[in-house]
Amino acid sequence: MRSYWKKSANKEERQLQANNRDFNLQFEYANNSIKTSKYNFFTFLPLNLFEQFQRIANAYFLFLLILQLIPQISSLAWFTTVVPLVLVLAVSGVKDAIDDFNRHKSDKHVNNRPVQVLINGMLKDEKWMNVQVGDIIKLENNNFVTADLLLLSSSEPHSLTYIETAELDGETNLKVKQALTVTAELGEDLQKLTEFNGEVKCEAPNNKLDKFTGTLTLRGEKYALDNEKMLLRGCTIRNTEWCFGLVIYAGPDTKLMQNSGKTTFKRTSIDRLMNVLVLV
Known part of the structure; x- marks a missing residue:
């Protein structure tokens, strides 16, 4: 009952x-591993x-094939339909297999990217897929942002951090994020960062790139959080030597993945051509 209440x-x-x-x-949040393959x-x-038989053309020819198997209904040989239908299914299947194989390769590459995670007072190299909610990670100039992070501190004055968001919104101009003053004081002192025990309460994962609301509780004081304090997965650190961030959303819960949705079954020009050939 307690577990159900937590999930709700x-x-x-x-x-x-x-x-x-x-x-x-205890909250069973998603880790930072992603899966875009189908x-x-x-x-x-x-x-x-x-999926292929959800296409009207393929379903039609399957129905036609079934009718041709009944001698009282059709005088045509069944192979006049099954051969072109199998050809269409095979060509589309090979194309889908190649596309999905490439997605598997891309997922593996992204999940195995290295990142520095603060563990037991030391920065250790970890794979992206092993990063968990609540971890503190270090990013350096030109690094991809590993997950959706609350910016804690950076090398720039006033803990500013410059990011490029082209993969999120297509904009190439740099945007500026700024950490709270109370966390900016942590700097790159690993001892202070290790002792940082702030508690964050925020909204559930969603796909709103320009919106974030939450609060940080530290030493009995509450501080408001908004989107200007967040570094989102898919961004790239620019013109900033280093910065530290607290993982808020990981993997499928990140804004980037929430916006990507499920991989859809696409009808390509090859599919249309094959169906035309069958009709002929």
């Missing part, structure tokens, strides 16, 4: 503590066939 509460509000994996694990070795054939 997570849909409306997120609560986490910095540098406290044990506390954060199939695996065992599910490819049934899922792909199911």
Whole structure:
């Protein structure tokens, strides 16, 4: 019952503590691994066939084939339909398999990118997929932002951080983010960062790139958080030697992934051409 209540509460509000994996694990937040591929070795054939027969043309020819198997209804041989239908399904299946293989490669590459995570007072190299909500990570100039982070401190005056958001909104001009004064004091002092035990309460994961609301509680004081304090996954650090951030949303919960949605089944020019050939 307690676990169910926590999962229900997570849909409306997120609560986490910095540098406290044990506390954060109880909420079962997603880790930073992503998956954009649709199939695996065992599910490819049934899922792909199911998707292909959702196309009206393919479903029509399957129905036609069934009718041709009944001698009282049709005098045409069944192979006059099954051969072109199998050809269409095979060509589309090969194309979908290649596309999904490339998505698997891309996922593996992204999930295995290195990032510096603060663990037990030391910065350790970790893979992106092993980063968890509540971790503090260090990013350097030209690094991709690993997850959706609350900016804590940076090398720039007033803890400013410059980011490029081209992958999120297509804009190439740099944007500026600024940390709270209370966290900017942490600087790059690993001892202070390790002892940082701020607690964040914020909205549940959503796809609104320009909106974030939450509060940071530190030493009994509450500080308002907004989008100007956030570094979103998909951004790139620019003109900033280093910065530290607290992971708020990871993996599929990040704004970037929330906006990507599910991989859709696309009808390409090849598919249209093959269906025309079948009709002919």
